[in-house]
Amino acid sequence: DVKVTQSSRYLVKRTGEKVFLECVQDMDHENMFWYRQDPGLGLRLIYFSYDVKMKEKGDIPEGYSVSREKKERFSLILESASTNQTSMYLCASSLNNEQFFGPGTRLTVL
Amino acid sequence: AQSVTQPDIHITVSEGASLELRCNYSYGATPYLFWYVQSPGQGLQLLLKYFSGDTLVQGIKGFEAEFKRSQSSFNLRKPSVHWSDAAEYFCAVVLLSGSARQLTFGSGTQLTVLP
Numbered sequence: 677d678v679k680v681t682q683s684s685r686y687l688v689k690r691t692g693e694k695v696f697l698e699c700v701q702d703m704d705h706e707n708m709f710w711y712r713q714d715p716g717l718g719l720r721l722i723y724f725s726y727d728v729k730m731k732e733k734g735d736i737p738e739g740y741s742v743s744r745e746k747k748e749r750f751s752l753i754l755e756s757a758s759t760n761q762t763s764m765y766l767c768a769s770s771l772n773n774e775q776f777f778g779p780g781t782r783l784t785v786l
Numbered sequence: 787a788q789s790v791t792q793p794d795i796h797i798t799v800s801e802g803a804s805l806e807l808r809c810n811y812s813y814g815a816t817p818y819l820f821w822y823v824q825s826p827g828q829g830l831q832l833l834l835k836y837f838s839g840d841t842l843v844q845g846i847k848g849f850e851a852e853f854k855r856s857q858s859s860f861n862l863r864k865p866s867v868h869w870s871d872a873a874e875y876f877c878a879v880v881l882l883s884g885s886a887r888q889l890t891f892g893s894g895t896q897l898t899v900l901p
Contacts, residue, residue, distance in 0.1 A: 709889075716795070716894075717893060718892055719889075721888055766829060766830065774820075774832060779827075779828060779829045
């Protein structure tokens, strides 16, 4: 089975802190994705990566950056966390148009 | 721009009743279509997908969906709902962009199952 893991299930940070969310997949997938999920808005794509060191902006990249130094790992970075970044963050990897999701990280920014 | 619409924010059905969750998309060509389910506190699990061929697709947990090109719809159905089906359901469409394939999600339908 494909496994996508995220480093934390719950995270609480303060405004202005730098936040790292880590995602690891074990199936050698080329493509990886970061979404945020908010009630009534579904999932919105923040960034995605189709290869090591390659990245593309999604629909809502402002306030975020990403890093993909190794194929299996895709990190989401909040350079200076703000309260409006309180959300559920979901990572996914894909093969043949099917995406496999991690369990999510619920981030609260105080 | 592509969009996916799930017109029902919340649906309540009794256990054993039939279920239909609606999904409409706006897209220039035949898309790849997906239904995902999310149980509380969990990630998303793929229920079924449509790429081409037979427009009625079978998925896991007894779910099926029918692609209707004329209506730009991909509705999810189940003939008899179980209490464990209570969850949030998301319809999604693949968008081709660059070298990766992006999913565009609907806003979700929350399903409540009454005993």
